[in-house]
Amino acid sequence: MNKVIEFDEAQSTLYCEAGCILETLQNHTKDLGYMMPLDLGAKGSCQIGGNLATNAGGIKFIKQGSMHSNCVGLKVVLADGTIIDQMDPHVTLPIGYDLKQLFIGAEGTLGFITECAIFCPPYPKNRQVALLASNDYEQIMKCLQISKKELSSQLSAVEFMDWESASIAMDYLSLENPLSDEYKYYILIEMSGNSQEELLQEQMLELLEKLEDHYEDGLMCESETQKDQIWHIREGISMAASGYGLAFKFDISLESKDFEDIILKTQERVNHLGGRVLGHGHIGDGNLHLNTVMKGFKDMDTAKQIKEALQPFVFDYIKEKNGSVSAEHGIGLLKTDYLGHSKSSEMIGYMGMLKKVFDPKGILNPYKVLPDHAFKPGTD
């Protein structure tokens, strides 16, 4: 289940089994001059089948779009053993109902993904990375908006971190602060393309000029090593949080203008309990990782207090703002009751009916995604 089947250059498409590790696929396609359209912190352990089942977003989402677009073929085994083979090798525009879309994001509750075909664009020849900092969140928002508009499809990533996130990662990875001071908020801007290095550099400098009034400190990376270092900080946050102690992780969809507000309100609720709030994420897509960590793993009383301070507070906040309780980590077992915060009862009703069509006995990933009232196995 972890074999690369083929890379079809004419179609820029990777065919592989679902158990392939994302990073293995990244390396495989890079060697051929192409790029997996998906990248995320867990790349070293997550499998492409799981990425599809959870409709993973990640760092490249802003440029490459979602798995609903990049997954051009899927083979799925249904609960009764039927194989749905939609690996259509040469068909970019599917006809009839596009069944494969249903399995993307269904967390394995409608069928088991065994193979997939992923569209991979050419690997960009050059990239430029800048890190900008401000104590004023509104200025970070300005940087985001201007970068999106100016760079358009050359903007290959735009990430947000607050100081708590950046510093926990720097401590954990023993990296130095790349800027000379501490700032509340950071925005990482990456552009990439196939034009010559100097042309890209020029474009990044032009952008930074336009952003001039909107950051207090910043840098444009001068070497590949420096680019990697900046990315290490951003990508190290999750691991650093897990190494620090107990971590309470929320992965939410929210308008990016509200990121600061929910971070501050969460701090108010948990700082006095010893909780440390880390806010970071894919600011270009409105996807915030809102994590609270506490030192060590043993103080269960405090852990309980922190948990109660966070939940249902975070979910209620999201409901009020029309956000979503899970952006790219799925619903799983724990959040089924909160599906109703983002979906109407009619929609949940139809989801239950779809489950009944594909898995009437409820044997695929039972109890996940759908709340109990939406689906009871074996009823007709």
Next chain:
Amino acid sequence: MNKVIEFDEAQSTLYCEAGCILETLQNHTKDLGYMMPLDLGAKGSCQIGGNLATNAGGIKFIKQGSMHSNCVGLKVVLADGTIIDQMDPHVTLPIGYDLKQLFIGAEGTLGFITECAIFCPPYPKNRQVALLASNDYEQIMKCLQISKKELSSQLSAVEFMDWESASIAMDYLSLENPLSDEYKYYILIEMSGNSQEELLQEQMLELLEKLEDHYEDGLMCESETQKDQIWHIREGISMAASGYGLAFKFDISLESKDFEDIILKTQERVNHLGGRVLGHGHIGDGNLHLNTVMKGFKDMDTAKQIKEALQPFVFDYIKEKNGSVSAEHGIGLLKTDYLGHSKSSEMIGYMGMLKKVFDPKGILNPYKVLPDHAFKPGTD
């Protein structure tokens, strides 16, 4: 049903009703500095709801991806009057089953689309257009592959026309041949981006240098007028064909390396009957418009002979090559029996079950998409 509801700059998202004409939306977003991710010849009359229902591809598909990615919200009325409101304003990564994906491409047979939210990237500031010609189709394929690899996400369109297609459009539109001679095959290459005009020009020249050995004649447009003229030829083919006489149109998905083969084989079958074969389409996505026209509208005997020469020949050819009988024009009434050429009986069975979930009485666009055996209204 034809109102623009809102353009949300922070999310680059257009909210509108389903009856809006595509071209109206293109103009509306362009005025705001953004671009509809969809463009096709029928833009002046087609509606965005129909584009979604048929999962339209079009010229920008190669850069912008499919409606499955760009449609970020949908409101649908089901057969029993239930409203499925998935307009989730701020959620880029949907959770639970992504119901809206089912209605995209279902041609109105599962529900009636009333509103949608479409992600629109910033309108690129500059574009460069080149037209290359060769009598050797393999060289056209080389131009395609090299352009894709070199330009990557800056490649905003790559279109194919044969001489019959180009010349019928030039005659119809009274445009002059932009090259000094006639060639069998043409490839139109457009790149776009936000970098300065001169930088883009430089990049296009670099590309043309790399393609040097692979075309016999060609030009790089020197003015906006010339760019528009080249595009008029490409976009005028469909209308020119309809004005010429009876037209037999196939819109198929096929590996682009097979485009020439099917064109030649079709010519063999219809040329002696007076049929003129026009091959053109989105070569970057393997989407060929294979049209046969005959002069005038009255000779029904010849029309019948041409029809019989084309069908089932074209569908059988596609089945053998694992292509698809309809790329972006849907299945409709006429092609339901050919769905089995591209889809397994298991898949068609599950499509029938989905139809039963959403429209058990079969009142939405009856007899369309699914073959009779897959769905009988009212049975349980």
